Amino acid sequence: MTIYAFIRKTQRLIVLTAAVKGVALAASLALLIFAVGALVDLPSGTVATIVVLSAISSLGALAYRAKMIRSPVSVALWLEETIPAMHYELVTSAESRIPLPDLERSVHLDHIQPFVTRRIAKVLTRSASMLLGASLIYLFSPATSFGRGRVHSGMARAFPRVFPPINKLASLRIRITPPAYSGLRASEQTNAASVSALAGSRVVIAGPGTPEGVRATVDGAPVRIAGDDDTWSVTLSAVKPVSIVRVAHNAETRLIVVETVPDRPPQVVLTAPLRDTTLRTPRYSVLLQAETSDDLGLRQGYFEYLIVSGTGEAFSGRTLTSPPAHFESRTGRLQARLDLAALKVVPGDLVSVRAVVRDNNTLTGPSIGTSDTRSFRIARADEYDSVSIEAAAPPPVDSSAMSQRMLILMTEALVRKKKLLTKQQLVKESDDIGFMEDRIRKRVYDILYQTDSPEGPGDTEEVESEIQAINNPDLKEAYDALWDAVRSLRIAEPAVALPPMRVALKALDRARLAKRLYLRGTAPRVVVDISRVRLTGKEKGISSMRSPQAVADSSRRMLLSGFESAITLSKSDRRLAIEQLSLLRVRALASSPPLATALRDIIDAMEQNRETAAALIRARRLLATPSVTGTPNGEWGGG
Amino acid sequence: MGWWLSDFTFCTGRYESGDWDSAPTLPANLIDSVARYTDIAVAPSAVIVPLSSPRILGFPLVYMTGHLPFRFSESERANARKLVDRGGMIFIDDHNHDIGGVFHKTAVEEITRTFGKPAELRNDHAIYKSFFAFPDGPPATSHELNGWGDNLVHKNLLAVMDGPRISVLYSNKDYSSEWNYHPDNKRFSSVDNTRFGVNIIVYALTR
Numbered sequence: 001m002t003i004y005a006f007i008r009k010t011q012r013l014i015v016l017t018a019a020v021k022g023v024a025l026a027a028s029l030a031l032l033i034f035a036v037g038a039l040v041d042l043p044s045g046t047v048a049t050i051v052v053l054s055a056i057s058s059l060g061a062l063a064y065r066a067k068m069i070r071s072p073v074s075v076a077l078w079l080e081e082t083i084p085a086m087h088y089e090l091v092t093s094a095e096s097r098i099p100l101p102d103l104e105r106s107v108h109l110d111h112i113q114p115f116v117t118r119r120i121a122k123v124l125t126r127s128a129s130m131l132l133g134a135s136l137i138y139l140f141s142p143a144t145s146f147g148r149g150r151v152h153s154g155m156a157r158a159f160p161r162v163f164p165p166i167n168k169l170a171s172l173r174i175r176i177t178p179p180a181y182s183g184l185r186a187s188e189q190t191n192a193a194s195v196s197a198l199a200g201s202r203v204v205i206a207g208p209g210t211p212e213g214v215r216a217t218v219d220g221a222p223v224r225i226a227g228d229d230d231t232w233s234v235t236l237s238a239v240k241p242v243s244i245v246r247v248a249h250n251a252e253t254r255l256i257v258v259e260t261v262p263d264r265p266p267q268v269v270l271t272a273p274l275r276d277t278t279l280r281t282p283r284y285s286v287l288l289q290a291e292t293s294d295d296l297g298l299r300q301g302y303f304e305y306l307i308v309s310g311t312g313e314a315f316s317g318r319t320l321t322s323p324p325a326h327f328e329s330r331t332g333r334l335q336a337r338l339d340l341a342a343l344k345v346v347p348g349d350l351v352s353v354r355a356v357v358r359d360n361n362t363l364t365g366p367s368i369g370t371s372d373t374r375s376f377r378i379a380r381a382d383e384y385d386s387v388s389i390e391a392a393a394p395p396p397v398d399s400s401a402m403s404q405r406m407l408i409l410m411t412e413a414l415v416r417k418k419k420l421l422t423k424q425q426l427v428k429e430s431d432d433i434g435f436m437e438d439r440i441r442k443r444v445y446d447i448l449y450q451t452d453s454p455e456g457p458g459d460t461e462e463v464e465s466e467i468q469a470i471n472n473p474d475l476k477e478a479y480d481a482l483w484d485a486v487r488s489l490r491i492a493e494p495a496v497a498l499p500p501m502r503v504a505l506k507a508l509d510r511a512r513l514a515k516r517l518y519l520r521g522t523a524p525r526v527v528v529d530i531s532r533v534r535l536t537g538k539e540k541g542i543s544s545m546r547s548p549q550a551v552a553d554s555s556r557r558m559l560l561s562g563f564e565s566a567i568t569l570s571k572s573d574r575r576l577a578i579e580q581l582s583l584l585r586v587r588a589l590a591s592s593p594p595l596a597t598a599l600r601d602i603i604d605a606m607e608q609n610r611e612t613a614a615a616l617i618r619a620r621r622l623l624a625t626p627s628v629t630g631t632p633n634g635e636w637g638g639g
Numbered sequence: 640m641g642w643w644l645s646d647f648t649f650c651t652g653r654y655e656s657g658d659w660d661s662a663p664t665l666p667a668n669l670i671d672s673v674a675r676y677t678d679i680a681v682a683p684s685a686v687i688v689p690l691s692s693p694r695i696l697g698f699p700l701v702y703m704t705g706h707l708p709f710r711f712s713e714s715e716r717a718n719a720r721k722l723v724d725r726g727g728m729i730f731i732d733d734h735n736h737d738i739g740g741v742f743h744k745t746a747v748e749e750i751t752r753t754f755g756k757p758a759e760l761r762n763d764h765a766i767y768k769s770f771f772a773f774p775d776g777p778p779a780t781s782h783e784l785n786g787w788g789d790n791l792v793h794k795n796l797l798a799v800m801d802g803p804r805i806s807v808l809y810s811n812k813d814y815s816s817e818w819n820y821h822p823d824n825k826r827f828s829s830v831d832n833t834r835f836g837v838n839i840i841v842y843a844l845t846r
Contacts (some may be wrong), residue, residue, distance in 0.1 A: 306708055308741050317708075317741040352656070352708050370752075373656055373710045526667035527684045528822060530674045537675035539831065541770035541841075 003093035004072065006109050010116050011075040017120045018069070022062040024127035026055040028134035035141035072097075083115060168209040168232065168249040174256065176238075177202040181362045182263070182296050193582050193603050194257040197238035198296075200363040203258055205245060206233035216247045242586045255579040257586055265367035266294035266357040268301070268334070276375045282345045288322075290334040290355035290371055298327035299366060301334045301357035307343055308350045321356075332357075340376060351376040404505045407437055411501060414494045427492040434489030437501070441482035444508070448475045478507035555591050559584060560623045563599075567616070570606065578606050595622040647673070647844060649685040650698035652729070654715055657707035657742070660687070661734050662815035664822075666702070671822030672833040673840055677770065690715040696722055700843035704732045704815040709746040716753050723754060723799075723806040728843040736782045736813030743811055750799060754807050757797035764798075766805060769842040771834040777810070778835050780817040804846050808839065 037047035488497035570577035666685030762776025
């Protein structure tokens, strides 16, 4: 190789080295800027601008520094500057470009080559170190660094971690975080087959190992498995009454029943007043008191007043409330004073009072609890102490009263036309009215003395029991007045008969109202003559054959057969038996809560390898009890 | 003799609030109609049973009505739930025939609290063809047609369903006024207006 050829070769090497150094410098700067930008949380646009400017600056600086390699002479001078033993032989050869024999003999290129190699290697080593340092800083920079995620995932693909095989279902941790409003702490259970969670809780089921290969379903629907290198997890919310979570890894499966416990509505008991009241006047002031409690926490309570006005079938209502009381605990007491005068009620009105309480449930509520109702009725003047609004169906006395009114009208007419009649006509008409009046008297007698004698009282008044009559003074007064009226009518003195007839009418009317007083619970008893009316209807129905219904208690039989099969299975596969019992428990939660509790005890005992006999006996007894849907003895089932 | 051979007994539920006894002759009228049109073994007189009594659980159909605020006590509410859970049916009729009335307001509130929110019953439901055919849904009552109450003809009844089966039937049509007369007076009617009552009873006994 000639000297000039050597210089040209060295020039190419230096150019290449400078390019490598420039790229390494630019890349290092960019990585450092990304890392620093993430550390000080610079906007991505700012970071990108700084990177571009730095790259341009560094490349510009390098280009300036590379002026010494623009020509072979410059390269020769750089070599002679750094190797003092040279005496411009290289520069002379580079300028002449042709080989000069003397110089070619005096210059030993073998001695120069190692020197060039060392310098280039030194530069390349420095560049690589710089790039490596910058890369390390970048890799340990915050995750928000530009492009870091992709770099990581790429590296993970290129260098996958090898984990030892583990049982990912061996230790399941179930963490239950109740909703914030409840104020309850989060709890954690390990390897439970069944957990209870307050409605709205967050349930996280987690196990060891990566999410790879783990499958999970909630009520049959697949759910996403989250996690990292150390833990996988499934998250669900306790919303449905019961959720069945099934997780699987390889051939192994685990079943977890998540039972949602609803936030119960608050309980409230009206402790004062203790009973309903009927008042003569709408002036009454009473202290209302109620005791209340809630499973998690109360918020507010008040008394509600429903005022109903009207008669017959036309009623109107208005609702008022007392000022609300606020609670900050699980129990509380409500108190208010009800002043009927302030409510502006009038006779005939009905005021219903109850306590209403709300709880703290801000998630699905608030739940509302109400107490029993107490009523204050203001009696009307003509119906004092009545508890019935609608008039009763006319009893026999009522029809007598109508007849009595008719007889009074007839007697008054007879009195008016008395002067126009002959004595015989007057006697006959008066006697006819007297006869009808006597029939009313006999009917009143039947009611008053509760006799079924077809002959009626006749002349047996002396043996009547006055005790019976005292029980209904209105009817007794009517009866006595009717006697007087009959006597006068029979001797053709209608004008004399009229006053006692009117007294009898008023007394009968009072008796009719009195009957209404106690109408509640004593509705007229109508006995239908079934044999007389049987299938006498002209219209025909469309009765048809119907498909047989399922047995009423089929669910219990299903529980029993499932229970027996689970117990048989427990001898060979304990885990599968526990899962089957857990599913049975889900069914029993709705139909038989005590059985669900017994099944849970069996599951717990089996999981903890405890004695199951007592719980099994309890479950068997509950399964053997008579059907809950059967018809008990009574009017329908009397047999 | 087994319980399954006993007669059907019409039961009026007595509740502590309100006027539960506002239609005293309705039960006899429906008993008469059941005997008149069907061969269902029926007791000749009705019974009144407190809703708070366990005896109420022995009846397949419990009828309730009234004009005044309708509210259950705790024991009444528990028994009513049990009755429905065990397959019984409750028929509640608003004697006010007035959707703005206090009975309607409080009864719907109480039904919602005790059994769940009632929904409009489709007019092609099985109850409208369980014995007599009512292709247009619940028959209108004279109180609806003569402009009493809210002056509306209510197109649908309300019901709380247990699957496809009615567990609580609520009427705002005032059948309690329509059917509240002595059965002997049925002979004066050209068309028996209690036929839908037969449907309710047949439905309650067969579904």
